[in-house]
Amino acid sequence: MFKKISKKMLTWMTLAILVLPLVLASAAAFTTKASAAETDPTLERIQKKGTLVVGLSADYAPYEFHSQIDGKDQIVGFDVSLAKAIAKKLGVKIQIEDMGFDALLGALKTGKIDMIASGFSATPERESQVDFSHVYLKSPQTMIVLKTNKAKYESGELSAFSGQKIGAQTQTIQEDAAKTIPGATVVSLQKYPNLISQLSQGVVAGVVAEKTIAQAYADQNPKFAVVEPKFSADSTGQTSIAVPKNSPALVAKVNQVIDKVTTNGQFNSWKKQAQKQMFASKDKSYWQKYGHYFVEGTGITLALAVVGVLIGTTLGTFFALLKLSSVFILKAIGNIYVEYVRGTPLLVQAFMVFFGTQAIGLHLSAFVAGSLAMGLNSAAYVAEIIRSGIESVDKGQTEAARSLGLSHAKTMRLVILPQAVRTILPALGNEFVSVIKEGSVISVIGVGELMYETGVVQGASFEPFMPLVIASLIYFVLTFTISRALGYAERRMAR
Numbered sequence: 219m220f221k222k223i224s225k226k227m228l229t230w231m232t233l234a235i236l237v238l239p240l241v242l243a244s245a246a247a248f249t250t251k252a253s254a255a256e257t258d259p260t261l262e263r264i265q266k267k268g269t270l271v272v273g274l275s276a277d278y279a280p281y282e283f284h285s286q287i288d289g290k291d292q293i294v295g296f297d298v299s300l301a302k303a304i305a306k307k308l309g310v311k312i313q314i315e316d317m318g319f320d321a322l323l324g325a326l327k328t329g330k331i332d333m334i335a336s337g338f339s340a341t342p343e344r345e346s347q348v349d350f351s352h353v354y355l356k357s358p359q360t361m362i363v364l365k366t367n368k369a370k371y372e373s374g375e376l377s378a379f380s381g382q383k384i385g386a387q388t389q390t391i392q393e394d395a396a397k398t399i400p401g402a403t404v405v406s407l408q409k410y411p412n413l414i415s416q417l418s419q420g421v422v423a424g425v426v427a428e429k430t431i432a433q434a435y436a437d438q439n440p441k442f443a444v445v446e447p448k449f450s451a452d453s454t455g456q457t458s459i460a461v462p463k464n465s466p467a468l469v470a471k472v473n474q475v476i477d478k479v480t481t482n483g484q485f486n487s488w489k490k491q492a493q494k495q496m497f498a499s500k501d502k503s504y505w506q507k508y509g510h511y512f513v514e515g516t517g518i519t520l521a522l523a524v525v526g527v528l529i530g531t532t533l534g535t536f537f538a539l540l541k542l543s544s545v546f547i548l549k550a551i552g553n554i555y556v557e558y559v560r561g562t563p564l565l566v567q568a569f570m571v572f573f574g575t576q577a578i579g580l581h582l583s584a585f586v587a588g589s590l591a592m593g594l595n596s597a598a599y600v601a602e603i604i605r606s607g608i609e610s611v612d613k614g615q616t617e618a619a620r621s622l623g624l625s626h627a628k629t630m631r632l633v634i635l636p637q638a639v640r641t642i643l644p645a646l647g648n649e650f651v652s653v654i655k656e657g658s659v660i661s662v663i664g665v666g667e668l669m670y671e672t673g674v675v676q677g678a679s680f681e682p683f684m685p686l687v688i689a690s691l692i693y694f695v696l697t698f699t700i701s702r703a704l705g706y707a708e709r710r711m712a713r
Contacts, residue, residue, distance in 0.1 A: 264310060264332050269313050270308060271315055271332045272334075273322045274316060274317075274334070276674065277676060277677025279680075280493055281295050281296065281430075281457075282335075284511075284677070294495050299491070304472055315584075317662070317663055318663070319408060321572075322334050326461075326462060327347060327348070333461050334460040335459055338458060339456055341394075351476055352476045352477060354479075357455040358446065358453075359427070362427055362432045364417065364441060364442065364443070382402055384422060384423060385422040392427060392428070394453065429444070434680070435680055511675050512689070515668035516696070520654070526589055526592030527600075527653055531596075531600055534596065542609075559595055560599065565659050567591050568659060585665050588657075603645040604638070607639070607645070608638045615634065647707075655697065668693070
């Protein structure tokens with residue numbers, strides 16, 4: 219009997235020894251999985267700094283747009299309301315970063331922002347780069363057309379648009395839907411106001427837009443009407459929140475908020491509130507509503523130009539001296555910098571500075587990054603201006619100074635540069651004028667200069683053309699005034 223019992227006990231002990239590690243391993247895996255679901259690096263970073271940085275492009279009413287609330291400019295819309303609810307859920311403050319739509323994905327991937335809430339839809343390409351929340355808004359794709367052509371397209375048949383130019387926003391499901399129209403030519407642009415401008419001028423026959431957006435434009439402008447082409451079911455807009463890749467805990471908390479507000483009616487209330495805010499200032503004149511945007515944008519444009527030229531002049535002088543150096547390596551460095559910067563677009567340089575500095579741990583604001591990009595770009599052109607100015611001084615001046623015993627450095631500082639200034643200053647003035655105009659490129663990273671504010675007014679007013687006219691007049695006044703002042707100063711110096 220004892221032997222039988224011993225054998226049974228031995229068998230059970232053996233089974234226990236074999237099974238116990240498996241049970242412990244499963245428990246550990248379950249614990250690890252539960253822990254991973256509770257937090258992730260993105261969520262930890264947000265909670266540590268106490269701020270949720272939300273990126274959006276505030277020219278997309280009623281999703282997100284600028285509006286005067288109690289006399290103050292604010293970014294509002296149902297995307298903003300949702301983002302605020304998410305920040306509250308996380309127990310942190312919210313910080314909104316307004317930038318060009320095409321800069322949002324790069325800003326999210328480099329850590330400039332923590333989340334995109336800007337009418338963003340998941341596509342296979344985007345899903346490979348970032349994570350998405352549950353869908354919080356489904357909106358069918360429609361077409362904005364001129365009211366005079368509504369009868370022509372009201373049937374909804376895609377063939378009615380054959381042979382026509384159709385507008386759509388770049389890299390969106392609206393662009394994909396437009397490409398399914400047989401025989402149509404798709405015109406893709408970054409901003410809806412620009413597409414609407416082309417529609418009003420008859421350049422395109424229609425603009426593909428989600429029903430919410432299309433109806434907003436039709437309500438604001440009696441020239442427009444909305445028709446519903448028979449796009450495939452796959453083209454229905456499904457708007458989500460985008461967060462950095464591998465952020466399961468953050469996605470889970472965002473989903474909790476979305477599920478709650480879409481089931482209890484809160485999200486519908488936000489949509490109605492956004493519609494009211496769109497039409498809140500109808501009793502004011504155009505300038506009363508939007509004039510301050512142009513004034514603020516002009517101030518930022520001038521500040522951007524001044525800082526850019528100051529940086530450019532300092533660095534430009536340095537690189538000009540490198541180019542004039544007799545040391546091969548120094549001369550090569552100067553030549554490479556000037557040729558590289560002059561050979562690449564300012565837009566690319568702005569993105570490189572804005573995102574590249576973030577990648578190496580430098581958290582620069584949009585204005586600082588934009589000013590730095592402008593300065594680095596200007597330096598290449600200023601270097602050539604200064605080099606030409608120095609070389610315009612008669613070589614006999616250098617020889618005379620050296621014969622008197624002056625060193626190369628003193629000859630340059632005391633003899634050559636003072637004479638070269640007469641040639642350099644007018645050209646530097648022209649560079650300043652150029653920088654004022656080129657600053658419009660920096661708007662894409664969210665610097666509130668004149669063209670950025672013009673885009674804000676286009677989105678808020680649903681008037682694509684008038685803001686451009688005002689901006690062009692402001693640019694003309696600035697450049698004309700500065701050019702005349704420089705001409706006067708040049709004539710005085712020539713006396």
